[in-house]
Amino acid sequence: MAMLEVKDLHTRFRTDDGVVKAVSGVSFSVEKGETLGIVGESGSGKSVTCLSVMGLVDQRNAELEGSVLLDGQEILNAAPKAMRDVRGTKMSMIFQDPMTSLNPVKSIGWQLEEAVLVHHDVTRKEARKRAIEILEHVKIPRADQRVDDYPHQFSGGMRQRVMIAMALINNPELVIADEPTTALDVTTQAQILNLMLDLQREFHMAIIMITHDLGVVAELAKEVVVMYGGRVVERAAVDSLFTEPQMPYTWGLLGSLPRVDVIQDRLQQISGQPPSLLRPPSGCSFNPRCEFAMDVCRQELPALEEFHAPEHLFRCHLDEETRREIWAAKQAAMAAEVTVG
Amino acid sequence: MSADGQMTEATAGAAPNGAAGSFGEELLVVENLKKYFPVTRGIVFQKQIGAVQAVDDVSFTVRQGETLGVVGESGCGKSTMGRCIMRLLEPTAGKVIFDGQDITRLKRSDMRPVRRELMMVFQDPYASLNPRKRVGFIVGEPIEVHNIGTAQQRKRRVQELLEIVGLNPEHYNRFPHEFSGGQRQRIGIARALAVNPKLIVCDEAVSALDVSVQAQILNLLKDLQREFGLTYIFIAHDLNVVRHVSDRVMVMYLGKAVEIATKQQLYTEPKHPYTAALLSAVPIANPELGRARRQIVLEGDVPNPINPPAACRFHTRCPRFATGTCDVDDPELIRRQGSGPNHLTACHFPLEKWPMSEDEVRRAPVPQQTPTPA
Numbered sequence: 001m002a003m004l005e006v007k008d009l010h011t012r013f014r015t016d017d018g019v020v021k022a023v024s025g026v027s028f029s030v031e032k033g034e035t036l037g038i039v040g041e042s043g044s045g046k047s048v049t050c051l052s053v054m055g056l057v058d059q060r061n062a063e064l065e066g067s068v069l070l071d072g073q074e075i076l077n078a079a080p081k082a083m084r085d086v087r088g089t090k091m092s093m094i095f096q097d098p099m100t101s102l103n104p105v106k107s108i109g110w111q112l113e114e115a116v117l118v119h120h121d122v123t124r125k126e127a128r129k130r131a132i133e134i135l136e137h138v139k140i141p142r143a144d145q146r147v148d149d150y151p152h153q154f155s156g157g158m159r160q161r162v163m164i165a166m167a168l169i170n171n172p173e174l175v176i177a178d179e180p181t182t183a184l185d186v187t188t189q190a191q192i193l194n195l196m197l198d199l200q201r202e203f204h205m206a207i208i209m210i211t212h213d214l215g216v217v218a219e220l221a222k223e224v225v226v227m228y229g230g231r232v233v234e235r236a237a238v239d240s241l242f243t244e245p246q247m248p249y250t251w252g253l254l255g256s257l258p259r260v261d262v263i264q265d266r267l268q269q270i271s272g273q274p275p276s277l278l279r280p281p282s283g284c285s286f287n288p289r290c291e292f293a294m295d296v297c298r299q300e301l302p303a304l305e306e307f308h309a310p311e312h313l314f315r316c317h318l319d320e321e322t323r324r325e326i327w328a329a330k331q332a333a334m335a336a337e338v339t340v341g
Numbered sequence: 342m343s344a345d346g347q348m349t350e351a352t353a354g355a356a357p358n359g360a361a362g363s364f365g366e367e368l369l370v371v372e373n374l375k376k377y378f379p380v381t382r383g384i385v386f387q388k389q390i391g392a393v394q395a396v397d398d399v400s401f402t403v404r405q406g407e408t409l410g411v412v413g414e415s416g417c418g419k420s421t422m423g424r425c426i427m428r429l430l431e432p433t434a435g436k437v438i439f440d441g442q443d444i445t446r447l448k449r450s451d452m453r454p455v456r457r458e459l460m461m462v463f464q465d466p467y468a469s470l471n472p473r474k475r476v477g478f479i480v481g482e483p484i485e486v487h488n489i490g491t492a493q494q495r496k497r498r499v500q501e502l503l504e505i506v507g508l509n510p511e512h513y514n515r516f517p518h519e520f521s522g523g524q525r526q527r528i529g530i531a532r533a534l535a536v537n538p539k540l541i542v543c544d545e546a547v548s549a550l551d552v553s554v555q556a557q558i559l560n561l562l563k564d565l566q567r568e569f570g571l572t573y574i575f576i577a578h579d580l581n582v583v584r585h586v587s588d589r590v591m592v593m594y595l596g597k598a599v600e601i602a603t604k605q606q607l608y609t610e611p612k613h614p615y616t617a618a619l620l621s622a623v624p625i626a627n628p629e630l631g632r633a634r635r636q637i638v639l640e641g642d643v644p645n646p647i648n649p650p651a652a653c654r655f656h657t658r659c660p661r662f663a664t665g666t667c668d669v670d671d672p673e674l675i676r677r678q679g680s681g682p683n684h685l686t687a688c689h690f691p692l693e694k695w696p697m698s699e700d701e702v703r704r705a706p707v708p709q710q711t712p713t714p715a
Contacts, residue, residue: 041551155642156415185414185578187639190622194638212552215624219631238628256556257626258585266560267585270553273521 037221098159109147229285365405374435410587466525523554
């Protein structure tokens with residue numbers, strides 16, 4: 001059984017300007033101990049998807065529909081009390097910005113202990129022991145002394161380690177990481193990504209990695225979901241996604257990336273802007289920016305189709321022959337540029 | 342530096358992978374630039390108790406028509422350096438020579454004509470445009486400040502600029518909030534272009550943008566360079582982006598330039614262990630290559646610039662650290678054995694080859710006797 005199964009999730013926000021369809025019919029699943037990457041630009045609905053899964057969307061002005069099964073148990077629209085029991089112990093979240101997600105006036109020890117005390121009937125002393133133990137796991141030097149320090153006494157990378165420690169302190173089976181390394185420098189990012197891989201091996205938890213960085217996804221994830229305009233536009237195993245992407249937006253993403261292995265004179269850009277979720281374009285949400293858009297793309301939303309294997313799903317009206325030709329041409333164009341060994 | 346200055350502006354701009362020698366005259370010379378920010382104690386009787394050595398003794402040149410990329414982690418002084426060149430910050434010591442003129446000690450009034458030729462594009466397109474002014478005013482302000490043309494000519498010029506950067510000239514009367522991030526960055530670029538500058542300093546100009554929009558802006562910057570023979574100093578933390586736009590690249594660490602080389606040299610045969618660590622830390626958007634990659638993971642964090650490590654500033658984190666050399670003797674930024682022309686490295690034990698595994702890098706190096714001078 002999958003650790004998390006999201007089926008046809010819809011999240012809509014009521015605003016003064018109308019209803020924002022932030023997430024429209026998203027489905028995916030994560031197996032135990034595996035990593036799923038969710039890629040997309042700002043406004044693609046990737047963060048809202050995960051906040052909906054965590055039950056962190058404010059229900060007073062949002063509508064949630066569909067189904068979210070955590071270890072077989074339905075948690076979408078569950079009672080707040082039930083969600084509190086699940087959050088932290090079964091699934092937890094690592095946020096992007098550790099400075100704004102930590103309380104600046106409490107020591108990190110206090111904040112870690114709180115996470116233990118909320119879920120377990122233990123004394124503060126025992127909780128503190130657990131806090132030090134988990135800080136050692138995330139490789140904070142001199143954890144027994146640093147436990148009494150405040151967030152501002154830590155560097156950005158160290159703070160992100162504390163955030164990871166906090167997410168892991170109750171041994172969750174699923175960790176959702178929302179752009180955990182975006183605010184960090186490359187060398188620190190490498191440290192944090194390696195740490196997450198080590199911890200995953202040790203604790204065998206499932207990870208959902210939300211990012212806009214295709215590089216991070218390529219390194220960590222086993223399966224990738226590409227989101228655009230609140231929908232899943234492609235979903236595939238990581239190798240399959242990078243070697244035979246089937247959807248113009250994914251082609252654009254891969255082409256617009258300055259790469260280390262290829263020197264390009266010009267990047268293959270995607271023209272235009274991401275769509276408004278308030279007034280989404282009719283038909284395929286990518287059609288206004290798609291260089292291959294046909295009439296049918298403007299009228300009909302393409303269904304999620306299978307490409308050969310059932311694990312590779314995509315949304316596009318182009319037929320298989322055309323897609324293969326276009327991708328081959330794009331690859332040839334990239335390879336024609338000066339390559340470096 | 343080879344003295345190959347006969348190439349014209351137009352051809353220099355068109356050479357995509359040209360080496361340092363194939364560009365025009367030296368447009369900007371920075372000599373021993375230093376910027377220290379004082380750290381004081383006390384409210385009434387302030388006493389200086391130290392200094393943040395944000396930029397410490399950095400020297401380089403930029404030729405007409407080329408792009409110099411500057412990379413480094415946050416806090417390495419790359420932005421401070423950019424601001425010192427623009428004289429938005431007063432350098433503590435050193436010289437900035439722009440177009441043959443030392444601008445470091447110029448008076449405000451004498452600086453004004455120079456500012457026409459030196460422009461800057463900032464990181465945050467949300468914070469760097471005045472939200473209460475219309476786009477036409479924002480883009481036209483530099484022209485007005487420098488008293489060029491009549492009001493009508495200015496308006497025509499602004500509309501022309503908007504078109505050049507790919508915006509609709511009819512958006513003249515709109516406000517910044519009506520534009521998306523990528524469009525705002527285009528406005529920032531139009532503004533920088535308004536008075537036909539020679540040098541544009543781009544400080545993290547695409548960092549805040551989504552990848553697809555980032556590609557649009559990078560392509561635009563390249564097109565403009567070709568069309569107008571612009572020279573860029575491109576400051577960024579993203580090594581892939583810097584590689585894409587630059588002709589030469591300078592790597593900074595804790596206020597010092599540790600390596601400077603052509604793009605080709607720097608990315609294919611880095612000599613400084615810090616450059617190597619940076620390169621190996623970039624995630625590769627290709628699962629196959631990513632798995633084959635050999636990573637050099639640096640331990641710890643960047644030290645405090647108030648009290649930087651003695652001698653080589655990288656020695657506390659360097660996998661090649663040798664006691665008695667690296668912590669005693671500050672390596673000069675010079676050409677080292679086995680590196681190409683114009684490839685300068687500040688390291689006692691430069692890397693012999695690339696790629697290297699972490700163990701190979703770590704292997705006890707043999708000290709070089711006399712490094713080849715540049």
